[in-house]
Amino acid sequence: MLNVVINIVYFMLSVALLFAFIRLTKGPSLPDRVVSLELIASIVVGYVGVHAIDTGVSSLLDVAIVIALTAFLTAIGFARFLERGGRKSE
Amino acid sequence: MSELIVAILLLTGASFMILASVGILRLPDLPTRMHASTKAGAMGAMMTMAGVAMHFGDVVVFTRAFAIVIFILITAPIAAHVIGRAGYFLGTPLWEGTVKDELKDNYDEKTHSLYSGFEPAPESVIPPTHKKRDEDDEI
Amino acid sequence: MIGFFWNVTLALAWVALSGSFTAWNLLAGLIFGYLALMVLQKHVPALKGYSRRLPRLVSFSLFFIKELFKANFRVAYDVATPVWYMKPGVIAFEMEAHSDAEIMFLSSFISLTPGTLSLDVSDDRRVLYIHAMFLQDEEQLRKDLKELEFRILKIMR
Numbered sequence: 001m002l003n004v005v006i007n008i009v010y011f012m013l014s015v016a017l018l019f020a021f022i023r024l025t026k027g028p029s030l031p032d033r034v035v036s037l038e039l040i041a042s043i044v045v046g047y048v049g050v051h052a053i054d055t056g057v058s059s060l061l062d063v064a065i066v067i068a069l070t071a072f073l074t075a076i077g078f079a080r081f082l083e084r085g086g087r088k089s090e
Numbered sequence: 091m092s093e094l095i096v097a098i099l100l101l102t103g104a105s106f107m108i109l110a111s112v113g114i115l116r117l118p119d120l121p122t123r124m125h126a127s128t129k130a131g132a133m134g135a136m137m138t139m140a141g142v143a144m145h146f147g148d149v150v151v152f153t154r155a156f157a158i159v160i161f162i163l164i165t166a167p168i169a170a171h172v173i174g175r176a177g178y179f180l181g182t183p184l185w186e187g188t189v190k191d192e193l194k195d196n197y198d199e200k201t202h203s204l205y206s207g208f209e210p211a212p213e214s215v216i217p218p219t220h221k222k223r224d225e226d227d228e229i
Numbered sequence: 230m231i232g233f234f235w236n237v238t239l240a241l242a243w244v245a246l247s248g249s250f251t252a253w254n255l256l257a258g259l260i261f262g263y264l265a266l267m268v269l270q271k272h273v274p275a276l277k278g279y280s281r282r283l284p285r286l287v288s289f290s291l292f293f294i295k296e297l298f299k300a301n302f303r304v305a306y307d308v309a310t311p312v313w314y315m316k317p318g319v320i321a322f323e324m325e326a327h328s329d330a331e332i333m334f335l336s337s338f339i340s341l342t343p344g345t346l347s348l349d350v351s352d353d354r355r356v357l358y359i360h361a362m363f364l365q366d367e368e369q370l371r372k373d374l375k376e377l378e379f380r381i382l383k384i385m386r
Contacts, residue, residue: 008104009100009104012101012107016108018111023114023115029180031182032182034173035114035128036114036127042110042135042162045135045139046135049135049142052142058146061142064158072165072169075169075172082180109309113304121317121346125343125362129304130301133297163341171340171346171347175348178348187317188318190319192319193321193358196351203352204349204350205351205352
């Protein structure tokens with residue numbers, strides 16, 4: 001039963017990734033793109049977790065930790081960059 | 091039995107992800123998109139991690155999944171706040187259906203200072219010094 | 230905070246003395262340490278009110294999880310249906326929290342619930358600006374936020 005569920009979950013996550021990607025390419029402003037990047041990182045963390053269940057390799061969770069960490073740092077860095085740029089352009 | 095719980099957790103997590111991505115695609119402006127995406131996405135990741143912990147049923151995996159959940163729980167609001175703030179002060183337009191904006195009047199674009207709307211009260215308590223300071227400024 | 234430190238120290242001492250380092254034994258050590266501190270707190274001023282915090286923390290977690298699911302379903306309903314019922318807007322919320330840690334916890338929990346997003350704190354730290362998604366009933370929203378703040382401050386202070 002779990003195999004079927006895992007396949008369904010893979011499909012759902014792929015659809016979510018597709019939608020987030022559409023917003024990433026379309027996004028009218030840079031903050032929109034940053035938000036969708038953040039969401040993509042969350043989806044990939046979910047992917048890695050499901051893949052860990054699928055293959056039975058629990059050390060894949062380390063990858064999830066690293067992805068969550070870098071996503072957070074990216075968001076902070078982008079926000080810093082945005083606020084600096086905003087001040088400079090005035 | 092545990093397999094059923096794992097399946098339910100994974101499906102709930104994936105549904106949250108779908109909800110987040112549909113929200114980010116459909117909603118009209120940056121703050122409303124963030125309402126849907128950042129929190130639902132974090133919820134989805136946390137649900138999936140709970141499913142992973144249940145599936146392996148091992149102390150090492152459990153502590154690691156727990157660490158990821160705590161980490162997401164700490165970082166998600168900070169990232170949301172930081173991006174939302176940057177987006178708002180950059181002047182990203184709000185949706186035309188926005189009812190009210192109490193921040194706009196209290197924000198000074200030149201000095202980047204944000205007032206609370208309560209400032210006049212303490213100054214009016216001490217009018218003499220305030221008046222004197224004004225005269226000093228004129229000179 | 231110092232109370233929690235002593236609790237962990239007592240748990241580690243329990244694990245070391247009983248000689249088996251497993252998660253269950255550590256949990257047992259934490260529980261015994263908690264009970265010991267509960268007895269001690271009347272006589273040590275630094276530990277005052279330590280044992281009262283755990284029930285409050287549990288009740289706060291339950292309350293927060295309930296709010297989280299409620300708000301999530303509300304946002305989900307609005308995202309999934311074609312008609313938008315939302316009335317977004319930015320409101321100024323007057324805080325009773327004053328110290329850095331209190332403001333941080335309050336704004337983080339507000340950001341974590343879907344439907345509300347803390348944008349910024351005013352320079353004199355009296356007002357928190359919140360972007361809310363459903364402003365149909367602003368009084369109700371302010372009441373909910375007040376309750377959340379009250380519960381957080383009860384744990385922190």
